[in-house]
Amino acid sequence: MISEIGFVFLTLTLVISSFSFAQLIYSHLNLKNFAFNHLKVTNLIFFFTLSSFISLTYSFLISDFSLNVIAQNSNSQLPTIYKFTGVWGNHEGSILLWLLVMTFFGFLFSKNSSATEEFKNNVLKIQNSLCFLVVSFVIFTSNPFEKSFPYPIEGGDLNPLLQDPGLAIHPPFLYLGYVGFSIIYSISVAALSGGVKKYFIKILKPWVFISWIFLTCGIGLGSWWAYYELGWGGFWFWDPVENASLLPWLTASALLHTIVVADKKKIFINWTIILSILTFILSLLGTFLVRSGVLVSVHAFANDPTRGVYILLLLTSISFFGIFKYINKNIQMGRTDISLISREGMISLNNIFMLSLTFTILVGTIYPLFASVLFNSKISVGAPFFNSILMPVMFPFIAGMIIGPYTKWGKDDLILLLNRIKILILCFFIISLLVWYLNYKTPILSIIFIALGCWIIFSSLFEIFQFINKKLRIPKKTFAQVTAHIGIGLLIIGATGSSILKQEKIQFQEVGQSLKIKNFDVEFLGVKKIEGPNYISQMGVFSIKKQGKKIKILRPEKRFYNAGKQVTTEAAIHSSIFGDLYIAIGDVHEDKTKWTTRIWFNPFTIWIWIGVFFLATGGSISFLNSLSRQQ
Amino acid sequence: MIIFIFFMNIILSEAVAIEPNEILKNKELEAQARAIGKELRCLVCQNEDIQNSNADIAKDLRKIVRIKLEKGESKEEIMDFIHSKYGDFVLFSPPLRFDTAGLWLLPISFFILLTFYFFRKR
Amino acid sequence: MKYFFFVFFFFCIFILYEGLQKDPNLVPSNLISKKIPEFSIKSLQGKNFTNVDLENKEVVILNFFASWCPPCKVEHPQLLKLSNIIPVFGIAKKNKKNDLLPWLEELGSPYEVIGMDHNGLQSVNWGVYGLPETFIIQNGLVKYRHVGPIMKRDLEIFKNLTKKK
Incomplete structure (x- = not known):
């Protein structure tokens, strides 16, 4: 019942947002330009999408297996928190979250921006049209309210890797980031239509900062999660999906620098617009690469090439529109020469390097695809x-x-x-x-x-x-x-220490045997069998001593999940400002007296996360500053 | 420059799936094996190298790399051998050829173009 | 200048679209059209099995398999059918004799000779990365490699490729 209501709300979103989309088309075809209040549309579609999302969440929480997405990705044995986060642990639910964030940013913009009513209207016309395109995609190809047939008694399982607090909050932060960039696209494209004074930079600023902050945290969380969860002690793998999230982050970082100059000196305005549009295009491209099955990746969702065609259509239409508007822009900006040794020159260098790095990572990620289509070659481009x-x-x-x-x-x-x-x-x-x-x-x-x-x-x-x-x-x-x-x-x-200065000890360790790494004594006390809510765990127990003094007991695990029959390693970490002692337990040796143990010391790792925190803080100060000066 | 590139290969070294009985006694050879391992792709995995994967093919390739190193073969010989059997896909850094040249040419061209764009006389 | 951008843009979109039709997980064999690798291993019966045994025939099938590999069981009927028209040789990867014999007894053996690849090195020699994989060898050259189990629908391809000239 609730799930049917959820679907109804989703359909309402489609219908209402189509008005904005229709008006956008009309105004470009130079047909009769009727006045339309897009702000009302924005409020309505936010309310409808939110309701739809809440009904999906409710269905997950009660384990309503009549919905296909819940039957495949959730389970009654799951702890409640993972029933909740499982809403976005699958393709359909996560796209609905995408839509929710998009409508949410539209809503926030309508309420909080200091722009004129007219400009707001123009911006939201575009934002609502974006929502229309995405909700069509949801309803026609990725409907979370699709029924399962036959109705199963028990669901599949949520991938055990996703049953983790860090990974639970990583997607929402990421989406607040890259979907947040939709509003900077809308603002910039609306500005291109002319009729707006140069102060639109001040309107744009807070949105750039807030989205960037969220994306920074999202990427940081993902990296931190990979570090403690995957049992490898690595935090960046140049996986295509990681690269896809990094690309808009890099252009947004370049944009951060540019927008400051644009605001102060009234130059780089064209470039600011280009970067805003480009950043959102990269967000869309990332979505395409991740969900279409076109690339091999650890992170990829259940891949579906037909879905891929629809996402490609989304990407093409939105990119084309943005680029088209830019090329036919109605505003003229002044031009000044830039000398290398100057603040403007330094910011230019920052942009040149950041954009070149972005382009290089993009080329590296997509090259195998292009080479396979153009030359029929099969190459890999990876970490080296x-x-x-x-x-x-x-x-x-x-x-x-x-x-x-x-x-x-x-x-x-x-x-x-x-x-x-x-x-x-x-x-x-x-x-x-x-x-x-x-x-x-x-x-x-x-x-x-x-x-x-x-x-x-x-x-x-x-x-x-x-x-x-x-x-x-x-x-x-x-x-x-x-x-x-x-x-x-x-x-x-942090990154340098954790990677280059990493120390490793991999061996068969006997119960009672003690090993020395850095200035720690790691004594293996044995393995216990523990039963968790939906798994059985092989838990290794290690006593950590430093100069004879007992510091901690570390308990790395190897977990065997009941429902999906998957195995995960849970590493045990002891962090300090000098580095992390990181232990993972492997399999038992044939003779049953020894176990494979992997012990690492990763110097300075904690500074990576502290560094990300400082970045987010710096961004927040800029964000708050930009709010108070929005005149 | 070559030394620089050599060092770059030591960066970000993880080796999770390596079993204790695979590790060579000779530390220098083992370090070489690790350096080679990072450049070889586990063909059945999602974007992992042979050291971070438990797959059969990864284990076999790790073993072959170490056997050949102990026989005294050089890194080039070993990489060539594996390349000849598995093709370009197994190498994480593709060989320089007409169809792979774009991988390096495109970024460099972009960088040059962008520099001109910013510092041009308007 | 504007047109250049649009042409380039649609070119990229087209490439992305074409990319969707391809399977990123499929790895082509690097041995196609090359001479078969040299090898010498012991067979299940204890005799020597070398590349010469495969070279002196016009068309031959070499199948990499193991009793512990479930898809290998799935393709077995097709291999039996093929063995009626073409000689089929096998290489069992990391298989103990005691596990292999009952498996063959239960399912039947299409193989003229089965080489034992106990350490997996022979599989690497042939560029094999998973099981099962099947090669068609013509006049000592590798003509075709099939990755995964041979299903009924693949039989046509095999029959066409192995037609005697």
């Missing part, structure tokens, strides 16, 4: 390729991050610039020596990157110091920038 292009790009990036904030607007001089930061350069030299001294036994590459990470942090702190020194108040925007850049520095240190 991506790592080899990332490394060289990091250096100019970091250089820009360090000296950029010290350049002047307009035109600056290299000698004057160096003179301004001569104390900083001296400090860099000292830091490098210090880092080398503390780490001289480690590979040179790790020393270089850790030193660079420290340089970024120090350079950012030095900015603050200069304000304090001159007894000036620190502007919020500087605070935001400094926090975010410190985040990057911490991330680099």
Whole structure:
């Protein structure tokens, strides 16, 4: 009953949003242009989509197996929390969540933006049309309210990998991110139609920041989850789906920098529009790559090429419209030359490198597909390729991050610039020596990157110091920038330590045997059998001591799930600021006295997550700042 | 530059599926085996390398790499052998050829074009 | 300039569309049209089984299988049918003799000779990445590789490819 209501609400969304879509078509075909209040449509479709989503959620919570999606992806034995998060743990439910976020952002925009009524109307016309396209996709190809036949007594299982708190919140954050970019697309495309003053940048700003913050957290959560859950201690694998989420993040990060310049100096306005449209196109492209079955990936949903055709249509129409509007734009912006040594020049460099990195990752991810269609070749492009292009790009990036904030607007001089930061350069030299001294036994590459990470942090702190020194108040925007850049520095240190400086011990360990790693003594106490709510676990027990003192008991597990007969490894981690002790338990040896144990020490890993937190914080400061200045 | 690239291959090394009895006694050879392992794709998995997979083919390839290293074969010889049996798909970094050249040419061209776009005289 | 963008845009969309029709998981064999690999292993009976045994025939089928592999059981009837028209050789991967013999007794054996690949190295020698896989060998050259079990509908392909000239 509830599920039928859910479907009705979904249909209502389709019908109501079609009005906005129809008006969009009419206005472009130069047919009679009637005035239409798109804000009302926005409110209605948000309410309907929310109701639809709530009914789907309710159906999941009561394990209503009459719905196919619940029969396939949920189970009565599941803990309640995973019945709830299972709503988006499958294709149909997650697309409905997509739609919900899209209507939600439209709703927020209608209520909170400081734009004129007319401009809001134009923006929402586009946003509602996007919703119309997505809801059509849902109803015609991915209906979560489709009935199951025959009606099963018990459902399949939610993939055990998804039965985890970290993974439960990762999709909502991601969607708030990349679906949030739909509103920046709508705002920019509406601005292209003309009739808006240049202040639309101020309207655009908060939406760029808030979506970026969510996407940053979403990617960070995914990475953190992969780290503790997959039993590998790795946090980034250059899997196509990971790359797909990174692409809009990179262009949005470039956009963050550009929009600040656009707001202040009234240049880069065209480029801001291009980036806004491009970012959303990349979100859509990502959705296509993940859900169409066109690429091999660990993350891929149950792949369906027919669905893929519909998503491709969505991607094509929305991209085409955005690009078409840009090429036929009705606004003219002034043009000024940019010199390399200047704030604008540094931001340009940032954009050049970020966009080049985006393009390279895009090419790497899609190249096997293109080569197979064009040349009938079957190639792989994986981690070695991506790592080899990332490394060289990091250096100019970091250089820009360090000296950029010290350049002047307009035109600056290299000698004057160096003179301004001569104390900083001296400090860099000292830091490098210090880092080398503390780490001289480690590979040179790790020393270089850790030193660079420290340089970024120090350079950012030095900015603050200069304000304090001159007894000036620190502007919020500087605070935001400094926090975010410190985040990057911490991330680099964490990533470098966790990967290059990783120590490993893989062996058959006997019960009672103790091993030394870093300065920990890891004693294997044996294996217990534990019964969980929907699994049986083989739990290893390890006593961790440091210099004779007992620190902790770690309990890594190997879980065997009843319903789907899948096995997962749950690693046990002891974190500190110096690194993580990470233990995973394998199988028992043939002679039954020893077990395969895998023990790692991953230096500085926690700084990766702290770095992401700093990034999100910096973004939040900018976001709040942009709200208060929306005139 | 070559040393630089060599180091880059040490980065982000995970080796989860390796069993204790696979690990070579000679630490240097084992390190080489790891470096090679990261470049070889597990053909039946979703985008994993042979060290992070429990699949049969991954185990067999890991074994062959180590057997050949102990025989004294070089990294090139081993990669060539596996490449000749399994084709381009097994290599995570494709060989440089006319149909794969775009992988490097496209990004470089893009970078140059973008630099001109930003710093052009208007 | 504008037209260039649109042409390029639709070209990319077209490629993505074509990509949807392809199966990203299918790996083509690198041995096609090449001479069969040299090998020498023991057969189930204990005799020697080498590449020469496959080269001196006009058309031959080589099937990689194992008793512990469920799809191998599924394709067995088709192999029996094929063995009536073409000689079929097998290589059992990581199979113990004691497991293999009863399996063959129960299902019947289409194989003239079964090579034992105890360590999996022979499978790698042939570029095999999963089971079952079947090769059609013509005059000592690899003509075709079939990945996965041979189903009834695949029999036509096999018959066509192995037609005697």
